[in-house]
Amino acid sequence: MPILKKNDVTPRRPVIIMIYGQPGSGKTSIATTAENPVIIDTDKGYDRSVQRVDTLIATKWEDVIAEQNAGTFDNYKTIVLDTVKGCTDDYLQVYVTTLDYKLQRNALKRFGAMADQFKAFVNFLRSKGCDIVFIAHDKETQEGDVIKHSPDCTGQSKDLLIRIADEVGYIFMENGERKIQFSPDETHIGKNVAELPVTAIPNATEPEFANFMGRLIEQVKDGIQNKSESNRLAHEHLAEIREQLAAAMTDEDIVALMAATKELPKVMQNPFFAEMQKSLATKGYVFDAKQKKFVKQ
Structure with missing residues (x-):
């Protein structure tokens, strides 16, 4: 890659967005409104979305690897992983123990092997030059009198994704309206490189919903x-x-x-x-x- 000189205009690039929220908050449905998406479904929830898009219904991690090696993901503009915890806990944990049965009895090494596999997969996704959306459930933790919301991820995957993501957004309800907030505060983990405001999410029946995530991704690119x-x-x-x-x-x-x-x-x-x-x-x-x-x- 050539050196980007300090006076050069920064080129637009693919972005990484992580969204999280409680079950039923519409995370998967929102992700389907990205441009030409494919969903890697590791949470077995693709059929709960308000609209269908191309979906890899994996039963084991080897299914994902097979599509990866076949070049399947080259045909899409946006890759959605739904969900991060499903990927690590339900798929990678089984996969690494098939590679080394000793990991069944050594949790520390097992989590380390899971982290290595997850990092490798994230690096693969980033190499495709497409936009990436990671979906996570909401994890609530009590910190004194404050309930803190953060993405529910296992082990090192949370730190990795928050580090590499351009935006980390929390989906919530306010006065009967769904909204997404990217800026962190005392109750929510977030990341807002593009400095986006709290954004109302249209209802699925409204025309604006059809390409909501696609527009959001473009706003992130423009903002950066x-x-x-x-x-x-x-x-x-x-x-x-x-x-x-x-x-x-x-x-x-x-x-x-x-x-x-x-x-x-x-x-x-x-x-x-x-x-x-x-x-x-x-x-x-x-x-x-x-x-x-x-x-x-």
Whole structure:
């Protein structure tokens, strides 16, 4: 892969989304609205979805491997794994013990072997260049007086998926309306690289539902690309005004520099202002808070 230079526009890329929620919250139905999806059903729940899409109904992990080797997944734009815990607990746990019967009596090594197989499969999915949706049930844990919601995954799979996912969304009900939230808070595990708002999920009978996940995935791609592009432009602007700062000698130069600083993202403004104060102090300027400007001493 060629090096992406710092001034290059970030290309759009496939994304990884993880969604979780309580049984009956419509996770599988929502996933079917992605673009040209295939579902790898390890939870035996494909027939509960409000609409049918191509589905691999695996009875054992060898079924998944067979389709993987046959190139079946090359024909799809989105691959959905439903569910992560079903994959690890009901399929991979049996599979690794068929490879090594000693793992039946050694839980630690068995979970390690399951993690290795799961990582290999995730790497395979990522290599296909398609979008990936992982589905998990909701796991509630009590932390003091707070009930914490998180994806129900076994062992290392949870840490792996949260690390590589672009978005981790929790599906919930609010005032009779289904919504999905990606930003984490004190009660929900989440991840929101694309900075998506809490989003209402249309009813299955509404036309907007038909491609809901497809639109959501496009929003994630746009959000990531725009965020990367805005970061690139912001750092370019920061480099330019640093040059202005180094060259600033007059009051007019500093006024122009202050105006340019206000064009930086807010997260960059305070650190650069501190940088300005230190640099301009060497030139005999201090910041007068009452006048809100730098003055010559």
